[in-house]
Amino acid sequence: MRRVLRRATTATVLLAALSACETSQLAPRSTSVAPASRPDGLRREPAPARPQAPSGPSQAxxxxxxxxARVQADLLAQGLLRTDGxxxxxxxxxxxLARNFERIALAEEYERGAGLRPSSGRLGRIKKWVKPVRVSAEFGASVGADRRVTDRNMLTQFLNRLGRVTGHPISMTRPETANFHVLFMSEDDKGAIAPRVRExxxxxxxxxxxxxxxxxxxxxxxxxAFSDTPGGYDYGTAIAVIRAEHPDLLRRSCIHEEVAQGLGLGNDSPEARPSIFNDDDEFALLTTHDERLLEILYDPRLRPGMSAEEARPIVRxxxxGLTDGA
Structure with missing residues (x-):
């Protein structure tokens, strides 16, 4: 049902916009040729009407x-998308918990640099942020003012929770100072997504x-999420896209899942429960189990690039300690 791209690439982050300049000799700046006089009685044709911009969302x-809306209703009817944690x-x-951490934080769902090609499932290395995470909410032109306020507040509240859970500095900021960009875009805004990512x-x-x-x-x-260093595992930039067409619960679920994954929990596991990092859609929002995964990941003893063998005794x-040995 609700599936997302969970990948970490290793591109060097260059937060600089590219620009291009073209010159053209379409017409001279001045002319010495006088225009002919307008014949008497000639009626001026009205200028063609400019096409009107769509006043609402497209049919698509x-x-x-x-x-x-049907997807959310169907899941709720099955008792899924739980919000009780x-x-x-x-x-x-x-x-x-230790087993689920290995599958969710150390394995990757998709092959690095290969789009949506599934990975081999082998355990990789610890991936996380070392620098403060500065998050911005950006909206497509089709997203209304009321929805922007709702989504920005929803994102801010979740970031406050993540900061408390991880002990890592995570906060909202403006797009120009952000390193984690959450783009709320509708189908009518999709043409702006790739240019913004490239920027x-x-x-x-x-x-x-x-x-x-x-x-x-x-x-x-x-x-x-992108590393600050080629081939590295220290995140420096992340970009999330959330469809504006989602009903409230699915949109909130996307915020929880994408931001948490952008912090370093990049995979799914069918054995993880209770968890949003599971394809079964039983839970819509970050659970107590998922909070424990984030606490483990952001313990300072776990460093970006550590192998599973190096991390395993620390994780265990x-x-x-987080479950009282249960």
Whole structure:
């Protein structure tokens, strides 16, 4: 149902916009040729009317809105998209937490630099932010003022929660000072997504850019994080796209999943429960289990680039402490 791109590429981050300049000799600046006199009685033809900009969403956007409303209704009817964060019916032990951390934080769902090509599933290395995370909300031209306020507030509240959980500096800021950009875009804004991504990351991998350019309907939202160093694992820039056509709960779910994944929890596991990092869509929002994963990831003993073998004893010790050894 709700699937997203969970990948970390290793492009060097160059936050500089490219510009181009063209010159043209379409007409001289002045002329010595006098215009002919206008014949008497000649009627002036009215200037052609300028085409009017659409006053509302396109048919394609409206169809997507109806489609995602059906998706949310179907999931809720099945008892999915829970918002309770887990409870007595979803216990987890330290062993389960450590195992889920390895699959979600160390493995990757997609091959690096290959767009949506599935990865081999092998365990990789720790990926996380070292510098402060400065998040901005950007909106397509089609997104109304009321929706912008709602989404920005929703994002701000979630960032405050993530800051408390991780102990890492995470906050809202303006687009010009951000390093984590959350783009709320409708189908009518899709033409602006790839240029904005290229503006933020001029050397973005072509396969990654193509995903942004042609989002299939099955991808409800996505995030791509970029390292500050070639081949590195220290995140320096992230870009998330969330479809504006989503109903409220799916849109909030996308905020939770994409921002958390952009912090370094980049994979899914069918064994993770209670968790949003699971394809079954049982939970819509970050759970207590997922908070523990973030606490482990942002413990200073885990450094970007550490292998699974290096991280494993630290992860097991932290998992035991977070679950009282249960």
């Amino acid at each position: 956007s409206l169809e997507l809105e109806r489609y995602y 887990g409870g007595p019916d979803t216990p987890f032990t330290d062993t389960m 933020l990351v001029p050397d973005v991998n072509p396969a990654s850019l193509e995903v942004f350019r042609n989002l299939p309907r099955s991808i409800h939202c996505l995030v791509i 010790s932290l998992a035991a």
